Amino acid sequence: MQESKRQKQVGQLVQQELSDIFQRMGFNVTDGGMISIATVRMTPDLLEARVYLSMFQIKDTSEMLQRIKEHSAEIRKDLGNRMSKQLRRIPELSFFLDDTLDYVFKMEELFKKINENPDAPQS
Known part of the structure; x- marks a missing residue:
């Protein structure tokens, strides 16, 4: 289902504010890696925000996601x-790992392999 204009507006506003909050709390740069908020998707009733986090060079992404979830009450x-x-009611926050960046790197590796062996049989 397509997001409404209001959902997109609120999602972008929540994303901007969460970026500032993450920066203030020190979550944006930790352990030599970076965390950014890729997207925020709002439910139609605007009571839940699904926050997708992109983690770059974080060793244990699941542990970092758990740390963020532990601080979700403070963040909210x-x-x-x-x-x-x-907003009348502040949405509940659900954090998820955005694996789009991993997918892009994987696809780039596959394209490099294809370009290295153009005569190899395709399976």
């Missing part, structure tokens, strides 16, 4: 303080 409280004028 900060989000509420920042967005109380725009």
Whole structure:
């Protein structure tokens, strides 16, 4: 189902505010890696925000995702303080790992292999 205009607007606003919150809390740069908020998808009733995180050069992504989930109440409280004028109810936050970057790197590797062996039989 297509997102409505309001869902997209609120999602972008939540994404901007969460980026600032992550930067303030020190989550954006940790252990020599970077975390960024790839996208935020809102449910039609705007009561849940699905936050997709992109992690670059993080050794244990599942552990980092768990750390972020442990701080989700604090993150939501900060989000509420920042967005109380725009939204009646602050959405519940659900964090997910965005593997788009991994997929891109995997596809680039496959294309390199194909270009190295153009005469190899295709399977």
